[in-house]
Amino acid sequence: MASAASTPGNRPEIDSRRRFVRKLGERANGFVEFEFAIGEPEIFVELILPRDDFAEFCTGQQVEMLPARPADGLPTGDWDWRLSDATGTRFK
Secondary structure, three states, rough: OOOOOEEOOOOOOOOOOEEEEEOOOEEEOOOEEEEEEOOOOOOOEEEEHHHHHHHHHHHOOEEEEEOOOOOOOOOOOOOOOOHHHHHHOOOO
């Protein structure tokens, strides 16, 4: 029988009531780039909103703010990158 803290296969249960935001940066035009996650901060989507809408979004979602990534947080592997890492990169 699975406990309240795990699911079948002994995986931890995700608490979908928890919402996370990690602010990645703010553009000169006032848009805020950020990561948004539900339940697990490691599984996120990248979003961008105007500054006022970002504040409203965070309030409405009752988010937990995550610390900024380290300045040297460069991708180290094939799966360790974000769309924002590709900003300004020219692909062939």
